Amino acid sequence: MAWNPFLTSEDSATGLQSLSRGRAALVLAAVTLAMFADVLFWPGERILSQAGTDISHQFLYWRQFAVDQIRSGNLPLWNPHLFSGAPFFGGVQSALLYPPHLLFLILPLGKAINAVVALHVFLLGFFLYLWISSRGLHPAACLSAAVLGMFCGPAFLHIYAGHLPNLCTMAWAPLVFFALDGMVERQWAPSCLIGSLAVSMQIYAGHPQYVYYTGIAAAAYLALRLIRSDSRLKVLAGFAVSYAVGTALGAVQILSGMDAAAESVRSLGVSYTFASSFSLPPENLITLVAPSFFGDMTNLPYWGRCYLWEMSLFFGVTGLTLALFGALQSDRPGRRTAAAMVLLLAVLALGAHTPIHRLLYDILPGFDKFRGASKFAFFASLFACMLAAMGMDRLIRFPESARSLLRGVLPAAAVLALGGLFLLLALPQELWTKAIAAVSSTGETYLPEQVSLDPLFASSARQFSALGLLFASAVALLAALLLKATLRKRNAVYLVVLLACLEIFVFARAMRTTFVPDRAGLQNLATFFAARPGDYRILNPFEPNSALSTGARDIWGYDPGVP
Numbered sequence: 001m002a003w004n005p006f007l008t009s010e011d012s013a014t015g016l017q018s019l020s021r022g023r024a025a026l027v028l029a030a031v032t033l034a035m036f037a038d039v040l041f042w043p044g045e046r047i048l049s050q051a052g053t054d055i056s057h058q059f060l061y062w063r064q065f066a067v068d069q070i071r072s073g074n075l076p077l078w079n080p081h082l083f084s085g086a087p088f089f090g091g092v093q094s095a096l097l098y099p100p101h102l103l104f105l106i107l108p109l110g111k112a113i114n115a116v117v118a119l120h121v122f123l124l125g126f127f128l129y130l131w132i133s134s135r136g137l138h139p140a141a142c143l144s145a146a147v148l149g150m151f152c153g154p155a156f157l158h159i160y161a162g163h164l165p166n167l168c169t170m171a172w173a174p175l176v177f178f179a180l181d182g183m184v185e186r187q188w189a190p191s192c193l194i195g196s197l198a199v200s201m202q203i204y205a206g207h208p209q210y211v212y213y214t215g216i217a218a219a220a221y222l223a224l225r226l227i228r229s230d231s232r233l234k235v236l237a238g239f240a241v242s243y244a245v246g247t248a249l250g251a252v253q254i255l256s257g258m259d260a261a262a263e264s265v266r267s268l269g270v271s272y273t274f275a276s277s278f279s280l281p282p283e284n285l286i287t288l289v290a291p292s293f294f295g296d297m298t299n300l301p302y303w304g305r306c307y308l309w310e311m312s313l314f315f316g317v318t319g320l321t322l323a324l325f326g327a328l329q330s331d332r333p334g335r336r337t338a339a340a341m342v343l344l345l346a347v348l349a350l351g352a353h354t355p356i357h358r359l360l361y362d363i364l365p366g367f368d369k370f371r372g373a374s375k376f377a378f379f380a381s382l383f384a385c386m387l388a389a390m391g392m393d394r395l396i397r398f399p400e401s402a403r404s405l406l407r408g409v410l411p412a413a414a415v416l417a418l419g420g421l422f423l424l425l426a427l428p429q430e431l432w433t434k435a436i437a438a439v440s441s442t443g444e445t446y447l448p449e450q451v452s453l454d455p456l457f458a459s460s461a462r463q464f465s466a467l468g469l470l471f472a473s474a475v476a477l478l479a480a481l482l483l484k485a486t487l488r489k490r491n492a493v494y495l496v497v498l499l500a501c502l503e504i505f506v507f508a509r510a511m512r513t514t515f516v517p518d519r520a521g522l523q524n525l526a527t528f529f530a531a532r533p534g535d536y537r538i539l540n541p542f543e544p545n546s547a548l549s550t551g552a553r554d555i556w557g558y559d560p561g562v563p
Contacts, residue, residue, distance in 0.1 A: 021130065027143055028125045031150070035505070036118040039514060045110040048117050048159050050297070051515035055113060055162030057558045058545050060517060062094055063113065065548040067104050070096075077256075081547040082557030084537065089253075090260030091561055093165045095206035097253060100168070110517070117159055120171040125150035127171065128382065131178035132389045135332060140497050141392035145385040147501045148319045149174070151508035152385070153291055153312030154378040160297065160513055161309040165206035172198045172205065173214045174382055176242075180218060183238035184225050192241045199246025203253055209370045210378075215243065217379040220344055224337045264561045269368035275361055278372035279351025280313075281305040281444070287312045288320055289416060290468035291507060294439075298513065300464045303436060303452055305444040310374045314507065315381055315388070317475040318500040321412075323384045325405050326391030338386045345380035349373055392497055395483075399490045402483040409483065413476035420469030423462060433458040475503055526550040 039046050049055040065088075069076040075096065079088035088094050095101055100119055104112040129146040133139070149155065158166045175198035182191030202211045222239050226232050247254065269275075284304060286293050291314035294304030302308040315323075326332075327339040351357045351373030360367045394401055423432075433455060439445060440452040451457050479499060485492035529538075529552045537555045540546065547554040 024129050024133070024139070024143060024146075025126055028122055028129065028146060028150070031147055031501075031505070032118055032122040032125070035121070035151075035509060035512070036114065039114045040111070040118060044516075045108070045519075046514040046516055047110045048114050048512070048514055049162035050160050050513045053160065053162035055164060056515060056517065057162075057543065059093075059113070059162065059164045060109070061545040061548040063101075063104055064109055066094060066096055066101075067109070070105065079548070081551075081553050082544060082559070083563050084553075084555060086557065086559070086561075086563050087256070087260035090256035091559065092208055092253065092257040092260075093206045093559075093561075095165060095168070095204060098168065098201070098204040098206060113164070116164065117167060120167045121150050121156070121159075123171040124155060124174065127174035127178065128385060131174045131181065132386055134178060134181055135334060135386075135389075137332065137389050137393040138396045140494060141389040141396060144392060144497045144501050145389035148315045148388055148504050149382060149385045151504045152315035152319075152381050153287065153507075154310075154315075154381045156508045157309035157312055157511060160511055161307065163207075163309070166210060168205035169202050169207040169210040169214075170378055172202045173210070173217075173379065176202075176214055176218050177221060177382070179242060180222055180225065180239065183235045183242075184229050186231070188234060188238055192238050192245070195238070195242030196245035196249065199243055200249035203246065203250030208257065209372065209375065212366055212370065213375055213379065216348075217341075217345060217376070221337070221341055224340055260561060263563055265563075270371065272358065272361055272368075275368055275371050276352035276357060276373075277444070278306050278310060278374055279353055279357065280311060280346075280349040280374040280377055282350065282353055283439075284311045285313065287314050289314075289317055289472040290465070293465045293468045295461065295464065296511065298511075300460060301447055301451065303439065303445060303447045303457075303461060305439060305442055306374070307446070310372060310377075313377055313381070315384060316500055316504040316507070317472050318479050318496065318503050319385070319388045321405070321409055321476065321479060322391035322395075322496075322500060323387040324391070324408070326387040326389070326394065329401060329404065330387075330390035330394050332390050332393065335387070335390055338383045338390070341383040342380050342387065345376045345383065349376035349380060388500070392500070395486065395493050395496060399486045399493050402486040402493070406480055406483050409476055409480045413473045413480060416469050416473035416476060420466045420473060423469065424466035427462070429455075429459065429462070432462045436461060475499075522546060522549055525552070 033040070036048070039048055047055060047060070065079070065081075066076060075089065076094075077087070077089045079086050079091070089096050100116060103115050103119075106112070107115060125146040128149040129142050132145050133142040155167070155170060158170075176195060179191045179195030179198060182188075182194065199211075202214060218239070222235070226235060229235055281304065284294070291312055292300070294308065295302040297308055304311060323342075327335065327342075347354055347356060357373055395405070433453075436452050436458050440447065440449055445452065479496060482492060482495045482499060486496065525546065526549070529550055536553070538547070538552050539555055540552075541556065544554045544556040545558045546552075547557075
């Protein structure tokens with residue numbers, strides 16, 4: 001049986017026991033394969049993510065360069081192909097020492113990228129399961145919450161954007177929180193080891209901002225947990241030990257990264273204007289129920305502020321319902337702490353839309369190195385999944401509580417339906433067009449102005465937004481029907497759990513895209529440069545990183561750490 005420091009005598013008496021970790025891993029692996037089996041096992045080189053995003057522009061070339069160099073017996077510390085030369089190992093996102101990247105030495109490049117993505121979606125779910133199940137919640141509640149985390153908007157949409165280091169670093173965050181809970185519950189030594197492992201893996205995974213934000217979230221969580229702890233000094237020591245040992249284990253990456261960063265454009269920090277960009281827009285809170293309200297990037301271009309993959313909060317209408325139920329009705333320890341973390345992290349995700357962001361920028365060391373405070377939404381989603389598990393657990397243990405939940409779900413479904421119908425049938429088109437123009441006027445959108453002001457686009461966007469609200473209403477009504485069935489037949493509660501998983505799975509599958517790299521074009525370029533040897537630099541503004549694969553030497557590159 002899994003370690004459950006929060007398991008109570010009441011749970012033991014009612015026979016509630018955590019699913020074994022091995023069986024939970026098998027279930028989550030099966031769910032992962034259901035999402036990715038085609039790109040993992042079918043022939044062809046379809047690569048997860050959208051063409052024109054970071055995998056196609058950066059990591060396809062970086063990973064191939066790393067593999068070629070390592071196979072020839074060289075650990076590539078330097079990249080001579082971009083910016084008149086630049087650090088490669090010190091560039092951090094190369095993630096040369098990250099253990100799962102051994103897959104790149106075993107599999108063809110495209111399959112290795114897909115395998116790394118699938119592996120980290122699985123790891124995110126499994127570590128989330130470990131953390132949530134340590135609360136002694138029902139196994140079905142823990143597993144379904146893990147599925148919500150695997151496929152939620154703040155995590156899964158990074159696949160569309162091709163954010164390999166982001167995904168790899170994010171996957172270890174639940175393990176950090178799991179370790180912190182263990183320290184509080186007097187499992188000190190093993191929890192310190194687990195915490196050190198998670199921190200070091202985050203460092204090597206290649207995205208310093210998520211490492212830094214994980215540390216902020218972990219410190220806030222620890223502070224809240226210490227309020228009721230009777231061994232505060234020991235827990236604080238465990239937190240310090242985990243980060244100290246994890247940092248020491250990752251020192252070779254940290255020190256080389258700091259050395260490279262000292263000669264980059266971000267060495268002195270960034271301006272507040274830059275740091276405040278990519279803050280979560282308040283209007284995007286509507287993505288909690290309608291993830292495609294501002295477009296879905298495939299059927300309709302995204303017309304909201306910034307990029308949808310960092311501005312989506314969706315983890316299912318059913319998941320949101322259960323999270324609210326858990327926050328209000330659960331009797332499990334940690335409910336208030338989880339709810340407080342969701343609110344705190346949501347405020348941090350709003351970034352420049354609150355005065356807290358400027359305060360942190362001015363006083364917190366390192367905070368002025370990054371933009372994109374919306375990334376805190378990912379950590380908020382982890383605690384929201386915890387609350388959803390508590391809500392599910394409450395329903396499973398006390399099916400009669402579905403009656404109180406129904407009193408909230410039915411009005412919410414009605415409000416969503418009325419909102420959708422109002423948008424579709426009653427709202428004057430001129431007002432909707434002005435709303436889109438107002439969003440465009442913020443200067444934070446990437447949709448061309450001529451498109452956002454096009455009446456035909458505005459009409460299509462209006463219908464899309466309305467249908468999103470109506471679909472959310474339909475899901476809420478279906479959840480209400482299942483809750484009503486639960487009042488008549490106890491086991492019907494598992495249909496609510498199944499609905500939560502199916503809803504988020506369908507959302508993620510609809511947002512999953514692939515592309516086929518232009519191998520012929522690369523080969524033509526390689527042949528062209530091979531026929532024209534010499535000591536010269538080229539300028540390829542469209543695919544500068546392709547120089548790593550063609551053997552050319554470019555004066556530019558696609559990399560956040562520009563020297």
